Amino acid sequence: MRAPAWLPMPVRRALRVLRRYSRVLGRRFEHWSAPARRQWRRSLQLRIVALTLVASSVLVGAFGFFVAQNSARILLNRAQDEVQSSLYEKTKYASSQLSIYLQSRDPKLPQAMRNLTLNALADDDTAESGGSIVAMRADLYTSLDPVISAKVNTGELITPDMIKSVAHDGQIAQQVRTATVGGKRIKYLVYGSPLPTGFGHVELYYMVPLTTEDSAANQIRTTVLVTGLALVILLGIVAGLVTRLVVLPVRDAARTAQRLSAGLLDQRMRVDGEDDLALLAASFNQMAANLQRQIVRLEEMSRLQRRFTSDVSHELRTPLTTVRMAADLIFSEREEFDPAVARSAELLQAELDRFESLLTDLLEISRFDAGFAALDAEHADLVPIVERVADRLAGLADRVGVEIELRVPETPVIAEVDPRRVERVLRNLVGNAVEHGEGRPVRVTLACDDAAVAITVRDHGIGLKPGEERLVFNRFWRADPSRARQTGGTGLGLSISAEDARLHGGWLEAWGAPGEGAQFRLTLPVRAGDRLLTAPLPLIPRDRDLVIEQSPAIEAPAVAETAADETAEVL
Structure with missing residues (x-):
């Protein structure tokens, strides 16, 4: 297909080069893949095993994906339930401690928020060692600074959208975020909840690492993948063995049929057992035996027929020679006979010529049939x-x-x-x-x-x-x-x-x-x-x-x- 004339010359040249290289690559691919394609066409066992592997891979892959996704979802739900329960307890306790402060500008309020965040609400494990993070913010009150239980930048964990939902809308929000802590990328489950006080509400953020859940999910995926691969390989081996049980008798039948067609009429299939394949082999052998008997019978009849034709042709030569001599004598003297007798002599001579030609042709045919020509x-x-x-x-x-x-x-x-x-x-x-x-x-x-x-x-x-x-x-x-x-x-x-x-x-x-x-x-x-x-x-x-x-x-x-x-x- 030629490139359109309205395209620029460099583009058309590039398309011609691309077409030329694509044809070269196509021919090379056909040359390289010819043995594989030939084996694919000739081997029934290869096709069945390959189709079994493909189908089982799809099924096992879909099942493994379903199991891995459900397992990860179950682990996440369990972590969410635990975080929600812990957040409820922390919110209840912190609210009772901060309710005594009626003004956001109370000089003791920042210290109280700091003590709550770093001591009462924080877990025993630090964030650097895989523990959770607690943060208390008061975005509605500029006089109160955020307090975080660990020296971690929470900008990657607490997003502006989450702050808006908690601080301005007064809703409990959650999200899964990833942040760098201690030089490692760690996935966190982040919860934010409004914290009621005597002067309004502040926000309490509870961030729990999902390291354990991620590790468990990865182990489940690995287990499912290894089990799936082993299952697919096992199915391929089973398919190969089962197919071999069927293909081998078929190949044996094909080889035996080829030998029979080549004239080896004594060839038979091996019969093992009493199953359907054994019944097929026995029926095939019976058919071959019947064919052998019929072919031998026909060959014998043909041989007898050729021998009969040859013998009759040869045996008729002697009486034909005698009759020919007498006919020639009568034909040479036909002028002295009556017209009717003379005509009979001419007819006799013509029919003897035809009879002699027939014998010559029969002898020639018998030579071709006997293979002596x-x-x-x-x-x-x-x-x-x-x-x-x-x-x-x-x-x-x-x-x-x-x-x-x-x-x-x-x-x-x-x-x-x-x-x-x-x-x-x-x-x-x-x-x-x-x-x-x-x-x-x-x-x-x-x-x-x-x-x-x-x-x-x-x-x-x-x-x-x-x-x-x-x-x-x-x-x-x-x-x-x-x-x-x-x-x-x-x-x-x-x-x-x-x-x-x-x-x-x-x-x-x-x-x-x-x-x-x-x-x-x-x-x-x-x-x-x-x-x-x-x-x-x-x-x-x-x-x-x-x-x-x-x-x-x-x-x-x-x-x-x-x-x-x-x-x-x-x-």
């Missing part, structure tokens, strides 16, 4: 591979009235790939695009950067419905099984293509929209084993972007262009 990578130029695929599918494209457009760089595009597998992927993609192109052109685009090579195959056919871009790579899946087909594929081509892309460490993604066609993108790393982060070509075609800009009502399907995680999910 290996990548024979070498440095190859992808431009001739793309052109070769287009040439081989030119005949099919001519029959269905589709034009194949190539957009490839004029310079070689070298990548470390398996040429046979890349050509197979492109053959499947381009063949599907020609088949589903509805007579419109199919565009094949090749691009590369320093880390990746991308090939897109774009058609303008019926497209894909929302969600089908994730289903097209499933085995034997078809968008419209009832639709007439020209090539008679097996339904395994895209599944094998996805496995070939994954074997390269690459992506095979699909995009489509109803009535706008589809686009498939194959992305491979330039160097085998590198991790892909982005693709040189977008997954959503640029002509699709133009359609979206011209027709805002058309909503594009959710497609991840370059996210590796979502791409892996698509595959």
